[in-house]
Amino acid sequence: MNNSEWANKNYYADLGVSSSATDEEIKKAYRKLARENHPDKNPGDKAAEDRFKKAAEAYDVLGDDKKRKEYDELKALLASGGIRGGFGSGGAGFPGGFRTSTGGFDASDLFTGAGQGGGFSADGGLGDIFGGLFNRGAGPRQSARPTRGADVETNITLEFVEAAKGTTIPVELTGDAPCSTCHGSGSKSGHPTQCSTCNGIGFTSENKGAFGFSAPCTTCGGSGEVITDPCDNCHGTGTVRKSRSITVRIPAGVEDGQKVRLAGQGEAGPNGKPAGDLFVKVHVKKDKIFTRDGNNIQVSVPVSFSELALGGAISVPTLNKPVKLKLPAGTPDGRTLRVRGRGIETRGNTGDLMVTVQVAVPKDLDEKATAALQAYAEAEAESGFDPRANWAGKNR
Structure with a gap:
């Protein structure tokens, strides 16, 4: 979910709380909705499943202080009419490029840099301006290094009784794991160097006319650090390809096609970043009796x-x-x-x-x-x- 999609969302309403709700009130509202509408409790109920997904999506944003701040800023900007006033017909030197036939605007233009009739590209268009406002550059400026490892999905097949009663099963995986030589840092010394281009903050600022915006630093990819003494084993990435075996606990009652998520069991992140998640897709054999x-x-x-x-x-x-x-x-x-x-x-x-x-x-x-x-x-x-x-x- 990127913030181009936030414009049409009302996450506070999805959780049934006010925009001034505390973190604890938001968490409590989410848990209540998740408990009442969980698919396990409402098998086959599409409406409950939709409410469960909306609540999860809302909590993903409102339960994160940084995302919530960005979301609130965007909604306040839209509510104030500041976007229409600045970029309406003839506004800010852009002749009518962002008004629709009804006099409104398509909020997605603010993030894609492709205004209707305006002909603005991602390079220097509104995508850069508003991407900078939320520290999320558009187009080619989204070159920040990954902040976590890749998610991994694998498949297992269970007997009917195993799926019904729950079981544990070993899973063999091959993927990126922390380098044992540099302990995942990518550096021989174990201490990456602060990026001199962005002074360690991970982004750089530019001015374009009346607008100022930020973008990920192209030198360090947004991490704020560079590897000046790369590890001989992993060549500075902090990860190496390895095979490993982990034991996965499958909960009782898992159904055919369901996925079990194991947080932090995916591929290791680069240069000591957190690992991704492992998703185990379960296939259940038909039983001769049940x-x-x-x-x-x-x-x-x-x-x-x-x-x-x-x-x-x-x-x-x-x-x-x-x-x-x-x-x-x-x-x-x-x-x-x-x-x-x-x-x-x-x-x-x-x-x-x-x-x-x-x-x-x-x-x-x-x-x-x-x-x-x-x-x-x-x-x-x-x-x-x-x-x-x-x-x-x-x-x-």
Whole structure:
């Protein structure tokens, strides 16, 4: 998210707080919304998922003092009309380049440097001016060195039961790791030198007419430091390619396609900068017995006609050990019975085991079984039982 997109956002409203809210009030509001609208708590609820994402995006900005200050400055500038007054038709020597057909303006022009009809490029256009205002240069001036390592994504495949119960699994990764020779600094001495161009502040200032703006220092890339004695092992980058194995804990109830984030387990940042994050995408194999519906587990169990007619107890599998399930006498074929608390547990919410009973009809009967069944059929007919008595198609 860059601040060209902030112009149309109302992050305070997304969190339900005022613009004067304290850091603690913002954090409290975010946690409440995240808890109420978390996808695990509202499976399949698109509206709740959207509210969860909006709250997370809002907190990412308002929960960071620097980003919040930039956001407030931008919204205040837009609200004051200062942009329209300075860059309207004929304003500041720019003949009508930033007014739309309705007399307004496209706020994205302020950050892209591509005004409608104005013909301004990123070099010297409004993107530079407003990029400087927020210390975020536009176009080719965005040459600052990375402030953290790259994020990494990897894939793992789990059995159904592993995903349902949670597990730990080793993951092999190859990527940038801190150089062991210079301990990630990139410098032989371990002490980078202050950049003489920007005097260690990471950016330089320029004036363009009536406007002053800043941009990342091109010498040090915005870091404020330069390596004058590069490490022989990493050549001054502070990182080397290495293979490593880490153990990833997969929480119970993870679904197929979900990603597990491990903060700081991605690639190492250059010259001692923080590492990126590791995202583990989970693929779940189909199970021969179980299927899943939210936190509930579904299983179909074959039974005999006599078990349904006379009732009794059958053994059914669960995620752990089998349990006994009582069948009431006269249970119809295809009925689903619930075993509470034997489903998937996520964040304190436990689902149920849903057992569907299905009659298994024998293909071959011995003489004794055949005789007994024929006797039963005769007794059934004498009792007046008609299996199609209430069937809609009986008289058609």
